[in-house]
Amino acid sequence: VLFNSLEFLIFLPIVFALYWFVFNRSLKWQNGLVLVASYFFYGWWSWKFMILLMASTLLDYTYGFWVASPNRTKARFFMWLGVINNLGMLGIFKYYNFFATELQHALGGVGIQVTPVLLKIALPVGISFYTFHGMSYVFDIYRGHQKPIKNFIEYAVFVCFFPLLVAGPIERASHLLPQVQRARKFDYAKAVEGCRLILWGMFKKVVIADSLSIVVDRIFNNYHDYSTSALIAGAIAFSFQIYGDFSGYSDIALGTAKLFGFELLSNFKFPYLSRDIAEFWRRWHISLSSWFRDYLYIPLGGSRDGKSKAIRNTFIIFLVSGFWHGASWNFIVWGGIHACGFLPLLLIGQNRKNVSSVVAQDAKFPSFKEVYQMLGTFTFVTFAWIFFRANSLTNAVGFIRQIGLSAVAGSKHLQNIPIGNLLVYILPIIAGDWLFRRNERQLIFFKNRYLRIAVYLVLAMCVIMKLKANNSFIYFQF
Amino acid sequence: MRTFIRQISSYLLLLAVVYALFVIGVAYSTNYTRKLESGIYGINFQWGSTYQRSREFTEWAAKTDATPKGLIIGPSTAYRNIEPHILDSATNFNWFNLASSAQTLDNSYSLLKYAVANARLSYVILDVYEGAFGENYESSMDWIINSNLSFNKKYELFSNATPDVKMINQFLYRSVKSAIRHKDHLNNDPSNGSYAGKGFVCSNNDGVLKSNTYPARTYVMQPNATIFKIAALCRSNNIKLIVNIAPVLSKRNVMKGWPASYNIINNDSLAAQPGAYTMFSDSHHMTCDGAKVYTHYLISKVKAFL
Numbered sequence: 001v002l003f004n005s006l007e008f009l010i011f012l013p014i015v016f017a018l019y020w021f022v023f024n025r026s027l028k029w030q031n032g033l034v035l036v037a038s039y040f041f042y043g044w045w046s047w048k049f050m051i052l053l054m055a056s057t058l059l060d061y062t063y064g065f066w067v068a069s070p071n072r073t074k075a076r077f078f079m080w081l082g083v084i085n086n087l088g089m090l091g092i093f094k095y096y097n098f099f100a101t102e103l104q105h106a107l108g109g110v111g112i113q114v115t116p117v118l119l120k121i122a123l124p125v126g127i128s129f130y131t132f133h134g135m136s137y138v139f140d141i142y143r144g145h146q147k148p149i150k151n152f153i154e155y156a157v158f159v160c161f162f163p164l165l166v167a168g169p170i171e172r173a174s175h176l177l178p179q180v181q182r183a184r185k186f187d188y189a190k191a192v193e194g195c196r197l198i199l200w201g202m203f204k205k206v207v208i209a210d211s212l213s214i215v216v217d218r219i220f221n222n223y224h225d226y227s228t229s230a231l232i233a234g235a236i237a238f239s240f241q242i243y244g245d246f247s248g249y250s251d252i253a254l255g256t257a258k259l260f261g262f263e264l265l266s267n268f269k270f271p272y273l274s275r276d277i278a279e280f281w282r283r284w285h286i287s288l289s290s291w292f293r294d295y296l297y298i299p300l301g302g303s304r305d306g307k308s309k310a311i312r313n314t315f316i317i318f319l320v321s322g323f324w325h326g327a328s329w330n331f332i333v334w335g336g337i338h339a340c341g342f343l344p345l346l347l348i349g350q351n352r353k354n355v356s357s358v359v360a361q362d363a364k365f366p367s368f369k370e371v372y373q374m375l376g377t378f379t380f381v382t383f384a385w386i387f388f389r390a391n392s393l394t395n396a397v398g399f400i401r402q403i404g405l406s407a408v409a410g411s412k413h414l415q416n417i418p419i420g421n422l423l424v425y426i427l428p429i430i431a432g433d434w435l436f437r438r439n440e441r442q443l444i445f446f447k448n449r450y451l452r453i454a455v456y457l458v459l460a461m462c463v464i465m466k467l468k469a470n471n472s473f474i475y476f477q478f
Numbered sequence: 479m480r481t482f483i484r485q486i487s488s489y490l491l492l493l494a495v496v497y498a499l500f501v502i503g504v505a506y507s508t509n510y511t512r513k514l515e516s517g518i519y520g521i522n523f524q525w526g527s528t529y530q531r532s533r534e535f536t537e538w539a540a541k542t543d544a545t546p547k548g549l550i551i552g553p554s555t556a557y558r559n560i561e562p563h564i565l566d567s568a569t570n571f572n573w574f575n576l577a578s579s580a581q582t583l584d585n586s587y588s589l590l591k592y593a594v595a596n597a598r599l600s601y602v603i604l605d606v607y608e609g610a611f612g613e614n615y616e617s618s619m620d621w622i623i624n625s626n627l628s629f630n631k632k633y634e635l636f637s638n639a640t641p642d643v644k645m646i647n648q649f650l651y652r653s654v655k656s657a658i659r660h661k662d663h664l665n666n667d668p669s670n671g672s673y674a675g676k677g678f679v680c681s682n683n684d685g686v687l688k689s690n691t692y693p694a695r696t697y698v699m700q701p702n703a704t705i706f707k708i709a710a711l712c713r714s715n716n717i718k719l720i721v722n723i724a725p726v727l728s729k730r731n732v733m734k735g736w737p738a739s740y741n742i743i744n745n746d747s748l749a750a751q752p753g754a755y756t757m758f759s760d761s762h763h764m765t766c767d768g769a770k771v772y773t774h775y776l777i778s779k780v781k782a783f784l
Contacts, residue, residue: 006643020479186479195486456489457496464497465518467643 003252004206004467007044011037016259020186027183031157034260038162042126049124052089053160059085060134061155064148067141075142082138086131093123098327126166128324132291133159137173139295146173154180161262163253167246169267169287176264184261194258196456200432200444201251203459207466208425209244212237215417220389223399228407230417231399238389239382240426243272246285251443265290270433272381273359275373277341278351280381288324292317307347314346315339325388330396334387341380358437498654505655519651526557526579527673532625534675538574539597549593550575550677551586552605553617555724559764560605561773562676568777569784575677577605580616583704584638589621590708592631599717601784604708607724607762608697613639622652629653671766680766683759689752692728692761699723700735709740720783722776725749727761741783748775 002008015037023029043050063085066078091099100116107114137158140146149155157180164171219226219234226234250267257264265287274280281289297317303310315336322335345351359374360366366374390396436443444459446452507514538547548571550556556577565573576589586604593599618639622632636649671679705721712719718741723731725745736742748754757768764772 006646186482188479188482191482192485453489453492457493460493461496461500464643465647467647 003249003256004202011041012256012259019260024186027181028153030184031153031180034157034161035153038157038160038165041162042160042165045125046122052124053126053130056086056089056130056134057156057159058152060137060159061149061152063138064141064155067138068148079138079142083135086135090127090131092119093121093127095327129168129170130159130165132170132288133173136170136291136295140173146177149177149181151181161257163256163262164264167249167253168285169250169253169265170291171265171287172291176262179262187261190258190261190263194255196444197251197255197258199255199456199459199463201248201253201255202463203248204244204251204429205248206468207462208429209241209248210466210468211425212241212244212422215422216241216389219417220391220395220399223395223402225415226402226406227416228403229419230415231403231406233417233419233422235382235386235389235399237422237426239272239378239385240429242385242388243268244429270358270437272378272430273374273433273437274377275354275359275370276345276350276377277338277380278345279354280377281338281342282355288321292321296320303346310346311343314343318342329393330387330390333393333396334384337384337387341384361438501651501654502658505651505658505660508655508660519648526554526577526620526670527677527679528578528620528624530673531557531576531578531677532621532627535574535576535593535677536596536626538572538676539593541572542598543572545570545572546600547571547597548573548601548603549590549597549599550577550603550605551581551590551593552577552603552722552724553581553607553610554579555607555726555762556581556603556605556722557677557679558671558681559724559769559772560603560722560776561674561678561769563674563678564770564773565777565780566676568774569781571601571784573676577677578617579620580614581610582613582617582638583610583702583708584613585617585621585635586610587704587708587711588631588634588638590711592627594711594715594717599715601718601720602708602712603720603722603780604705605722605724606699606705607726608699611702615639615642615645619645619648622649629656678769680769681759681763683763683765685756685765685768686727686758686760689755690728691755694728694730696730696732698732698734701737701740705740709737718783720780724762725754725772727755727758729761743776743779745772745776745779748772 015033019030019033023033039050039054042053060082063078063082067075067082069075069078097118100118104114104116137146137155141148149158154177158171158173158177161171161176161180216234216238219230220238223231223234247268254264254266267285267287269283269286271280271283274283297313300313300316301309302313318335318339319332320335322331322333322338325331325334342351345353359370386399387393387396390399432444436445444455446455504514504518548565548569550560550562550573554577557575557579560575560577562573562575565571576593578585578589581589583606590602618635621627621635625632627635632649632653636645639645671681671683674680709719711717720741720743721736723733723742723744723746725748727749729749730746731744733742733744757764757771759765759768
């Protein structure tokens with residue numbers, strides 16, 4: 001079931017009503033309902049892969065007991081077995097074909113011709129997310145941050161909770177499991193906040209991201225035909241498309257979870273208002289970057305053991321993060337570019353400069369310096385997005401070359417795009433982020449009641465008019 | 479919880495009112511300008527002259543002379559390829575082509591029920607190709623947007639497709655628009671062809687240039703439940719059903735499970751003839767001249783069942 005579908009509009013109220021009106025007397029029943037609803041939510045797409053999800057859940061649940069063993073050797077063995085199991089699943093479904101074809105090319109380069117057997121199976125939706133849930137559980141038990149859960153249903157709800165099942169946020173056992181185990185009471189303020197998040201998320205996805213995707217697809221698929229300004233506009237449009245798409249999904253997930261009394265981890269905090277790349281990564285896909293920080297960067301030594309190790313570790317997490325997104329060189333290069341942007345800040349000790357504040361924290365407008373910093377960061381991020389969006393590394397390089405070539409050759413025979421049309425979609429998201437930058441919990445909340453109602457109605461009308469079937473979320477492919 | 483439910487319900491109610499006013503406003507604005515409508519609902523081209531076809535059908539159905547009536551239903555392989563005027567003169571019957579773009583079998587059945595209720599039919603040619611077995615947006619939306627069908631009939635066609643919000647929006651808008659004063663506007667698609675009357679559309683496109691433009695393929699065609707329902711409807715109204723398998727370039731149909739009483743015409747041999755490609759403007763549709771040749775070819779086959 002997609003969030004932006006008619007099925008979800010029917011599914012959500014039914015589950016909500018059952019949850020609060022029928023199963024509200026018992027936590028066990030509520031959790032059981034959430035689990036059944038989550039499997040239904042996933043099985044609607046593919047019941048075969050639902051079995052894989054169940055198997056993965058069961059394995060990590062079992063590893064949890066073994067990893068908790070006081071015998072550290074045994075615990076370490078099963079911790080690694082859990083990692084191999086999860087990464088093995090990812091390796092088969094997501095990376096096998098990539099490695100097989102790369103090996104074929106490498107061997108072909110030295111004159112050895114091999115024809116690898118390639119898998120012709122779809123990538124199970126959400127596999128990158130639920131395997132990371134499972135791994136975080138195993139890691140947390142190994143480190144002593146979490147005790148193994150006896151009740152399988154509670155653990156399964158943590159892994160499969162439908163709002164976060166297919167595209168995150170990537171939750172931590174220590175954050176979500178206590179909520180699963182605690183009795184939940186309906187909280188009016190939380191539910192209202194959830195509805196606001198769902199509305200704003202829908203607007204970002206359906207109105208902004210889906211509209212921009214039409215222009216972006218046209219430009220990226222035929223970049224040879226476009227002028228320099230059109231290509232730059234296309235790259236900027238993609239920056240907002242992916243932001244609208246993914247943060248829209250996360251907002252709907254967070255909002256839906258709130259309706260059921262859960263608080264999920266924030267995934268986005270106005271990333272395009274960042275003043276440097278380090279701040280950008282504290283505001284973009286927060287649950288993934290913090291996952292890599294806690295389970296990869298810090299165990300590798302982080303920045304504690306000298307600059308050379310800090311450089312190595314930084315490159316590792318950014319490249320792995322790129323590779324996590326997809327088995328393709330362009331994602332790895334995308335990660336590498338971000339590592340190059342982050343490293344200078346780390347080396348001069350400026351990577352934690354903007355940790356606690358947001359741009360124009362105590363002012364109405366940003367200073368010139370802040371505008372300059374934000375534009376610089378956005379330009380860098382947009383440049384890197386070209387590699388993320390392009391169908392291959394060759395296309396990404398071709399796209400960037402075409403920006404230069406079109407500028408040199410002139411644009412008489414090249415197509416332009418109406419920039420004004422793009423601004424119609426980009427400005428609301430900038431305005432929304434700017435207005436609510438100090439508190440993401442107050443998203444689209446206006447004190448004036450009439451203004452508030454008017455804004456809700458306009459947003460809802462826009463969503464209704466723009467909603468289309470089969471517009472999937474970009475992050476579903478990861 | 480009670481406060482929450484009450485608030486959500488009031489918002490939904492308010493939204494419904496705003497939505498209704500909005501739809502009425504946009505529909506009414508078409509009396510003065512089409513900018514609002516095209517900006518919000520898009521310009522819906524006539525996929526295959528359904529606007530003219532549906533209105534002409536009403537007149538055709540109302541005629542009560544002694545000439546037996548024959549109806550052609552099916553997708554674009556029927557309204558572009560089968561020329562009713564030629565059938566008229568060769569059979570001395572009065573034929574009408576009620577086919578439409580991408581018409582699914584479910585919609586063919588709905589339209590046949592509508593035709594049976596409004597005209598005394600003696601023959602039905604059901605044109606079938608593999609795409610008609612599925613469902614699609616275009617098939618229903620074409621009739622919802624362009625035809626003069628009643629709300630109930632449009633709703634039936636709307637229900638034949640999997641509903642999505644876009645379709646619901648269009649359906650509600652078109653229903654409201656037809657209920658209030660508005661101007662009819664035709665959005666002719668220049669690539670669509672010329673409407674030649676009796677539901678037939680004459681293609682403006684040239685013929686295919688090479689015989690091997692399309693890869694050879696085989697399709698196993700089996701009747702589904704809707705075809706059985708169409709046959710039952712014909713039987714109960716004393717209508718002779720002829721199932722015509724549309725000729726498609728480089729494609730061979732393997733017919734399985736079709737009762738002989740369905741009077742099947744398989745045109746694979748026509749499409750396989752050397753030079754047949756010149757009759758087609760693409761793999762499924764014929765040029766204007768190709769359609770005439772094909773209809774003459776079809777007459778000899780149809781006559782055997784009349």
